[in-house]
Structures are given as structure tokens and as C-alpha cells.
Amino acid sequence: MSKLDSPDRVKPAAPPPPAPAPLYANRTRIYPKAVTGTVRRAKWAILALCLGLYYTVPLLRWDRGPALPNQAVLVDMQNARLFFFWIEIWPQEVYYLTGLLVLGAIGLFAATSLFGRVWCGFACPQTVWTDLFMWVERRIQGDRNERMRLDKQNWSREKLLKKGATHAAWLAIAAATGGAWIMYFNDALAMTRDFFTLRASGTVYFFFGLFTATTYLLAGWAREQVCTYMCPWPRFQAAMLDESSLVVSYRGWRGEPRGKAKAAGVGDCVDCRACVNVCPTGIDIRDGLQLECIGCGLCIDACDDIMARLDRPKGLIAFETFANIAASEAAAKPLPPGPARLACGMQARTPTRFLRPRTWLYLGVLGLVAGIMAGSYMLRETLSLAVIRERAPLFVRLSDGGIRNAYALKLASKTRETEMLSLVLDGPAGLQMLVQDAEADAQGRPVLVTRPDGITQWRALVTAPPGLRLPENIPVTFRLIDAEGRIAVSEASVFLGPKP
Amino acid sequence: MPTKIEKDAVTGINTTGHEWDGLRELDNPLPKWWLYVFYASILFALAWVVLYPALPIRGYTGLTGWTARGAIGPVLEGERARQEPMLARLRGATPEQIAADPQLRAFALAGGRIAFANNCAGCHGAGGQGAAGGFPSLADDEWIWGGSFDAIQHTIQHGARNGESDDARATQMPRFLADGMLTAPQVSDVAEHVLSLTGRATDQAAAGRGAPLFAENCASCHGERGEGNRDLGAPSLADQIWLYGSDKASVARSISYSRGGVMPAWNGRLDPAIVNMLTVYVHALGGGE
Structure with missing residues (x-):
């Protein structure tokens, strides 16, 4: 060893460190199982409402007199005007749009602090369209097990037909989505006529194609990958949650230890994996709140269904606050699994505090921004x-x-x-x-x-x-x-x- | 400093043998998609060179024969065709009629502004403010050759002292000193008299001596009291606007060697519709007459 060697070379060779876990995870295909129940019904209702609004709003008419568009909601790019029922916005008043975005953001914060990711689970377009696409998929290819079997089997006439029909239906829905999008920027009725007689502008066809393609790709192919990787919201939503937020939770104090239904000394969770099988993002809610959970609550329906079949009280998975989970756990821990433990745990819960400093703050900011916008609109110079x-x-x-x-x-x-x-x-x-x-x-x-x-x-x-x-x-x-x-x-x- | 090429323990990939402060570079191949895009770009570039005028060789237009100039042609033709009905109306109307018709006037003012910037602003300034050295302001209320619609139109059409148009404004001021019509002291006296017309003279005696000389030599064009004569393009000497300077040296120079602005005739150069648009625009600049 010469003296010219640098000090770090003199050190004895350390054993190679263990390889870190790769940052890249291969995608696992998810086959969500159909589910029925209260949450699912609410989700269907919200889906119908959102899609209904999206497709019908451009068709609404609003009389503004001659020479003005009679479409109730119209972004008139050519004449640089935004029409919303009785409101007319000029380009230099685009700050109203900024105000709406601020309201949307604060509203999202408020809703998240109250009920977790209800926006993600129920009303986000990604969820709504993915849900619709999954419904189509299920109608054509069957439920979870049949879809898994179909994907595993070799290409056959049946597989080709089913897969082809699914994608055709998806493309049709995507085209309707793109078609409705461009109606917000052109007179819906005249544009539809022009569209089918090939007289609409290149811009119209471009945006039609763009929104058809993104709908098809995001709701048909990307699905939960959008929520987990593309959307920034899951990364910082935890900052809006606190111990009083109602989030989809597994009552571990009641369910653990898991075991067969007839086994002795086990909790209510029979480890049937129904909650995992219905999850649209493929996670296990029993591992606790996690980044991928979009708060859709379908696992609640799935678990309630199993509990009902086993003649046990529902609510092993429920919209529950961290505070109550902790309180129930502390109260129920000393007792052995069984009805007494369940009763004791449920009794330890306290009513959810909806109005707390955090939600007051969000509601206050919401009211303030809404007030500023309304005030500035009423006082705006003509x-x-x-x-x-x-x-x-x-x-x-x-x-x-x-x-x-x-x-x-x-x-x-x-x-x-x-x-x-x-x-x-x-x-x-x-x-x-x-x-x-x-x-x-x-x-x-x-x-x-x-x-x-x-x-x-x-x-x-x-x-x-x-x-x-x-x-x-x-x-x-x-x-x-x-x-x-x-x-x-x-x-x-x-x-x-x-x-x- | 290249070191030994070895297999990396974590990834199982060879190193390149380069090391910087303990950081070694892995010999990862380029991603396939990147390579294919790179090859496709090369093919695209080759096809581009063959099809389009991509080489700096005179006359090389590629197989398609496409040129930027050729591409703009139809666009310009289309724009001209679109403007043509309006231009036809402008050609057929007098400037007064154009100014009286709100639609024509708006078109003429907008088009006249552009035409003025393209053709006139070089001498008369961007806003018609004029320039030193005999380029008169068009934004003030003095008009050498007249500020009516007809007079402005005539001046634009035929210009002044250009030898191009028989109808050009073509009067010539004599060179009083250079041609021996006045002596240097006389020129000085006349200059003092001219300045006295606007109260600028410093030497009242000289101004008095210049008065008869002025009446004899200058008044025929510039008027008894220097009020000017637009028919002759002789500017007023009794107002506050001085095209060639209001100091005595400048005035004496004007008398000695004469002055006279030259302006090209625009009749053959510009469409009559453009001339009419310019007329209305220039008339509006300073208020016109």
C-alpha cells in the first residue's frame, strides 16, 4: 500500500450494502368484483347525476335576445365571451375563473377534512368514468372470476368477441364524452349538425379526438394508475385529515385476530378478502389508511354483506374517525373477542366533531372567497x-x-x-x-x-x-x-x- | 481516470470504468424507444432534405418545389380578394364621400395608418410629426399646399418638384443671393424683416430696411404680410411654424439659396384606393380643413 493512495482506498472493503427495494413496481391487474349495498347505491346515484349534468348542460337554452347565443352554458372562444345562464364574462374578467378554482380547491380541502377523499371516491371524473367503464366491462365479460379466466385463456372467438365488444363500447362512451366536451365551446345543436356533416372546424375535431382518446385511455387502461401516480392529490391529502375526519376504516379492534368463522377466540374478520376483491385500486383496507385508497367505501358494502350472511353486526369496515378507532381500541382491548368486546368498543365512540377549528377555517375561507367574488361581480363596472x-x-x-x-x-x-x-x-x-x-x-x-x-x-x-x-x-x-x-x-x- | 471495468454488485451491470470521487458510471444501453426515435429522426431529416429546400444551394427547392414565398402567395391573394369589394368602393368614392361614410371612414383610417407607416413615415414621421430638414408636419394646422381633401389627394397623387408627374406641385423659389438678385446685406435685412413679422427681429432698423425689399421680391408669392399662398406652395411666414428653422441664419440661408421640398408622385406606385385611404388618414391627423 503506497502513501499515494487516497484515504478512502485505505479503508478495508465494506461488504456490499443490501440492494434497496426497487422504486419501480410492476402493475398488478385489478379485477374489482361487483358489489351491492348502501355505498354502491350512493355511488351509482352520484355517477348518474354527474354524467347527467355533463351530457345535458350544453343542451340547456337561455334566452338572451336576438344576435346572442341562447345556450345556457357556453365558452364562446370566437367572440371571447363566457356565458353562464344570466352571467356574461369578458376575457379581462378571467379572474372569476381563478376564483372558481380557488373555491374548488378550498371546497376540496373542507370536504377532505370532514369525510376523507369523498371527492376522489365519488365525484372525480376519473372515478366516475372508470366506474362506468368497469360496469360495461362487467356486463360484457362477466364478474371478477370470469374476467380473470378470460384474460388467462388463449385467444379464441369468444375472447375476441368479448374483448372487442368491450373496447367498442368504451370507445363509444369516450366519443360521447369528447362530443359533449366540444358542445361547451360551440352552439351544441348547430355544432352537432356540422360535426356529422363534416363541416365543423379542425379545432372541433381535434378536441373531440383528444377527449375521446384521453377518456378511453384513462378510464379504460390507466384507471387506478392515474389516482396513484398521476394525480398529486393523494400525496398531500393527508395534510387535510385529522383525528376527527370520517375516513374509510377497518375496525381492527373488532376484527382481529382474523380467523375462520367457527374458530374460537378470533375476531369478526373471517379473512374472506371480499374487501380486497371489490377494491378498485386493489388495496387491503385492513392495512389502514393508505395513499392508494380513494375513499370510495365499496369495501364497506362488501364487508357488510359478509357480516350479514354470518349474522354479525355490520360496520366492521365503516366511515369512522381515527379518534373513535383509538378510543374503541383502548376500551375493547382487555376483553376477549365476542359480543361484549364489540359492545364495549362501540360504546367508547364519541359523536364526530364536524365543526372544529380546521373546518371552521376552511368554511371561513370558502365564504370569504365566495363573498369577494359575489361582491366584485355585483359591483363590476360595465x-x-x-x-x-x-x-x-x-x-x-x-x-x-x-x-x-x-x-x-x-x-x-x-x-x-x-x-x-x-x-x-x-x-x-x-x-x-x-x-x-x-x-x-x-x-x-x-x-x-x-x-x-x-x-x-x-x-x-x-x-x-x-x-x-x-x-x-x-x-x-x-x-x-x-x-x-x-x-x-x-x-x-x-x-x-x-x-x- | 479510467479504472477497471467490473460488474456492479447491486445491478449486475458492467461499469464503464469511469469513476469520480467514488461514483462509478454503469454501462447501461440506451433505451430501445430512444434509439428508435433517434433513427426515425435521422430518416425524417433525410426525407426533409430531399423533399424541401433544406440545402443552401441556389435554385435547390427539393422534390416538392415548396418555398415559403410560394406558400404565402395564395394567402395574400385570398386576403386581397377578401378586401377587394371594400377597395373597389374606396376607389369609386371621393375622399369627402369616404369621410362621410362611417364604414368606409373606419376602413380608410385603419388601412391609411398602415399605408402611411409603409410609405410616408420615412419622411413625415410615424405620427406625421414631420422631420428636420424640410419634411413638414402633417399633424399641425399649417398646410403648404392646402389641407382640404382635394388638395391633400392631389399632393399625394402627384407629389412635389419630382419631375415625374406633369401635375406635380412644381413652383421654384429663386436663389436671391446665389443668383445675384440681392446682396448679402440685403439678404440680412430681408431676413430681419421676415423675423419681425412674428415679432422675432432684434434689429428694428435692419427690419425697416428689409421691408421694401420684401415687398419687391417676396410679397408676390408670400403675401404682403407674409401670410403665404397655398396655390404657389409659399408657406406663411407670419405664423409660429418654421419648416427650416426660425433663427436668422436659417432664414437668411433660405433667402440666399432658396428652399423647396421634393416629394415623389404616388399615383403609379399606389392603388387609387390606397391614395384615398391615405388622404382621409392624413386629413384626420391634424384635423384637416
Whole structure:
């Protein structure tokens, strides 16, 4: 060993560390079993409601008078307007959309802190469409065991037919999904006609194709992979949960130790794996709350079904708080498995605290944002004036020695009526204003006319006569006066001249 | 420093023999999908070179014969065809009629702004503010050749002192000193008189001596009191706008060697519709007459 060797080479060779668990896990195919019960019924109802809304809302009509779209909900890209029943949003008011997204996020926080991932399990489009696709799959290929058998067997006429029919049905649903999506951006009725007569725009076909493809891929193929890997929500949802959140829980104090139904000294869990078999993400809820759990509660139905068959009380798996699980466990632990233990554990539970600082905070923020949005919508200006000073030239010297500035006035109106507004200039006495092409009112003031739901542009020439000595740069304000003599809108600018 | 190539204990893959502070690089092959995309990109590039003008060789257009210039042609044709009905109406109307029709006026002002930027702004400035050296402002209220619609249209159509159009504005101011019509002291006196018309003179005696000289030599075009004459393109000398400077040296130079702006005729260069649009636009710039 020479002295040139670096110190780390001198160390004796350490045994190689054990290989770390790979970060990549192969996908395991999941064959969720059909289930019936209260939660499943609620899930069907919410699915029907969500899909029903999604497909019918674009067909709703709302009379806005002639020359305006009569679709109740329409994102009119061509005319840069968003219509929502009686509300009409201009592009510069896109912050209302931001507000809606903020409301959605806070609402999600509030719902999660109260009931866990109910959004994920019941109302998220990924869940709704996956559920629908699984229903189709089940109708065509049969339930869990039949699907597993079908996947294992070699390709045959039957397998080809069943698989083909499934994918055809999926594609049909996906196409309907993509078709409904584009209806939100075009007049639904006219667009449908154009769509089938191949006269719709390339954009329409592109987005139709895009949403058909994503629906088919995400709900047909990716499924729980979307929830587990693509969606950020499961990674930080735990931050919204606390010991009082109602989440899908396995009452281990009642179920453990697992064992055969007739065995002595075992808990209520008979280890039938019904809860695992119905899970759309393929997890075992008995391992506790975990990242993959979307809180759909189908395992509750599956377990209740088994408990009913065994003549045992339902609720081995239930929407339950961490606080109650811990309280029941502490109370029931000393007792041997059996009815006494169950009664004792259930008695130790306390009513769920729905209103607690965390939920108050979420509800407060929710109310605050909603209030700000409603307030700003009710107080929003329907008229806006932009004053753009012409900068080439900065000012014009007139033949009599006067100084003239020119301003472009842009008057945007969000109402559907034409308004006549008198323009006055607020500035040093002596300034004279002329608006090109404007008529004068009874007092000789120029009258600017708005265009309904549009912009009119005017050019104002403001002149300082030769005798008027002004500084180089003075503020002026343009004010529009409505028929009642009130100031409808004001906009400041400056009047420039040569150095005095 | 290359070291021994050995099998990595954890992954079972050979190392490349490169090591940096104890970090060794594994000799992993490139992912298959990456390689195939790479090969496909090469084929795509080759096909591109064959089909499109991708080589810097004059005249090489590829098998398709596609050029960017060729591609824009039909687009421009389409735009021209789209504008044509409006342009036809603009050709058939006088500038007054255009200004009176809100639709035509809006089109003319928008199109005139672009045409002005393309053709006129080089001399007259982006907003018609003019430029030093005899390029008059079009945004003020002085019009050398007249500020009516007809006068503006005529000036744009035929220009001034260009030798291109028989109808061009073509008057010529004499070179009073250079051609021996006035002596240098006389020029100085006349300059003082001209400045006195707007109260600028510093030498009242010289201004007085210049008055008869002015009446004799200048008043025929510029008027008795220097009020100017638009028919002759003789600007007013009694206002506050000075195209070539208001100091005495500049005025004396104007008298000695004469002045006269040159402007090209736009009749053959621009579509009559564009000329009409420009007329309406320029008229609106400073208010017109």
C-alpha cells in the first residue's frame, strides 16, 4: 500500500450494502368484483347525476335576445365571451375563473377534512368514468372470476368477441364524452349538425379526438394508475385529515385476530378478502389508511354483506374517525373477542366533531372567497374608458403658437344598450377640447356613444391656446358624464408641452 | 481516470470504468424507444432534405418545389380578394364621400395608418410629426399646399418638384443671393424683416430696411404680410411654424439659396384606393380643413 493512495482506498472493503427495494413496481391487474349495498347505491346515484349534468348542460337554452347565443352554458372562444345562464364574462374578467378554482380547491380541502377523499371516491371524473367503464366491462365479460379466466385463456372467438365488444363500447362512451366536451365551446345543436356533416372546424375535431382518446385511455387502461401516480392529490391529502375526519376504516379492534368463522377466540374478520376483491385500486383496507385508497367505501358494502350472511353486526369496515378507532381500541382491548368486546368498543365512540377549528377555517375561507367574488361581480363596472396619449408627435405646435396634444379614447361597454355620454376635460382652465366625429350636447360638450357589448374609439385633440402658459407636463382627467349628470367613468392622462 | 471495468454488485451491470470521487458510471444501453426515435429522426431529416429546400444551394427547392414565398402567395391573394369589394368602393368614392361614410371612414383610417407607416413615415414621421430638414408636419394646422381633401389627394397623387408627374406641385423659389438678385446685406435685412413679422427681429432698423425689399421680391408669392399662398406652395411666414428653422441664419440661408421640398408622385406606385385611404388618414391627423 503506497502513501499515494487516497484515504478512502485505505479503508478495508465494506461488504456490499443490501440492494434497496426497487422504486419501480410492476402493475398488478385489478379485477374489482361487483358489489351491492348502501355505498354502491350512493355511488351509482352520484355517477348518474354527474354524467347527467355533463351530457345535458350544453343542451340547456337561455334566452338572451336576438344576435346572442341562447345556450345556457357556453365558452364562446370566437367572440371571447363566457356565458353562464344570466352571467356574461369578458376575457379581462378571467379572474372569476381563478376564483372558481380557488373555491374548488378550498371546497376540496373542507370536504377532505370532514369525510376523507369523498371527492376522489365519488365525484372525480376519473372515478366516475372508470366506474362506468368497469360496469360495461362487467356486463360484457362477466364478474371478477370470469374476467380473470378470460384474460388467462388463449385467444379464441369468444375472447375476441368479448374483448372487442368491450373496447367498442368504451370507445363509444369516450366519443360521447369528447362530443359533449366540444358542445361547451360551440352552439351544441348547430355544432352537432356540422360535426356529422363534416363541416365543423379542425379545432372541433381535434378536441373531440383528444377527449375521446384521453377518456378511453384513462378510464379504460390507466384507471387506478392515474389516482396513484398521476394525480398529486393523494400525496398531500393527508395534510387535510385529522383525528376527527370520517375516513374509510377497518375496525381492527373488532376484527382481529382474523380467523375462520367457527374458530374460537378470533375476531369478526373471517379473512374472506371480499374487501380486497371489490377494491378498485386493489388495496387491503385492513392495512389502514393508505395513499392508494380513494375513499370510495365499496369495501364497506362488501364487508357488510359478509357480516350479514354470518349474522354479525355490520360496520366492521365503516366511515369512522381515527379518534373513535383509538378510543374503541383502548376500551375493547382487555376483553376477549365476542359480543361484549364489540359492545364495549362501540360504546367508547364519541359523536364526530364536524365543526372544529380546521373546518371552521376552511368554511371561513370558502365564504370569504365566495363573498369577494359575489361582491366584485355585483359591483363590476360595465363601462371602461382607456385614454392613450399619442406619442408621435409628443405635442404639435400650431400656426398661432398654441400647443396641441392628441389622445385616443377607447370606450368599452359591457351592456347590451347604446349609451350617450358627455365628455369633459378636468385640467387647467383654458384648455380646449375637440373630439373628432363627435356630436355636441346641449351644453356644447362632445358626446361619446358606446357600442353595445363592444368598443368605440374616439380621437380627442386638446389645445392650449397661445396665451396659456403651462408647465411642461400637467395632469388632466377625462370624465364621462351620463344622462343624470353623474360621472360614469374617469381616466387620468397628461398634457405635454415644450419647456416653458 | 479510467479504472477497471467490473460488474456492479447491486445491478449486475458492467461499469464503464469511469469513476469520480467514488461514483462509478454503469454501462447501461440506451433505451430501445430512444434509439428508435433517434433513427426515425435521422430518416425524417433525410426525407426533409430531399423533399424541401433544406440545402443552401441556389435554385435547390427539393422534390416538392415548396418555398415559403410560394406558400404565402395564395394567402395574400385570398386576403386581397377578401378586401377587394371594400377597395373597389374606396376607389369609386371621393375622399369627402369616404369621410362621410362611417364604414368606409373606419376602413380608410385603419388601412391609411398602415399605408402611411409603409410609405410616408420615412419622411413625415410615424405620427406625421414631420422631420428636420424640410419634411413638414402633417399633424399641425399649417398646410403648404392646402389641407382640404382635394388638395391633400392631389399632393399625394402627384407629389412635389419630382419631375415625374406633369401635375406635380412644381413652383421654384429663386436663389436671391446665389443668383445675384440681392446682396448679402440685403439678404440680412430681408431676413430681419421676415423675423419681425412674428415679432422675432432684434434689429428694428435692419427690419425697416428689409421691408421694401420684401415687398419687391417676396410679397408676390408670400403675401404682403407674409401670410403665404397655398396655390404657389409659399408657406406663411407670419405664423409660429418654421419648416427650416426660425433663427436668422436659417432664414437668411433660405433667402440666399432658396428652399423647396421634393416629394415623389404616388399615383403609379399606389392603388387609387390606397391614395384615398391615405388622404382621409392624413386629413384626420391634424384635423384637416
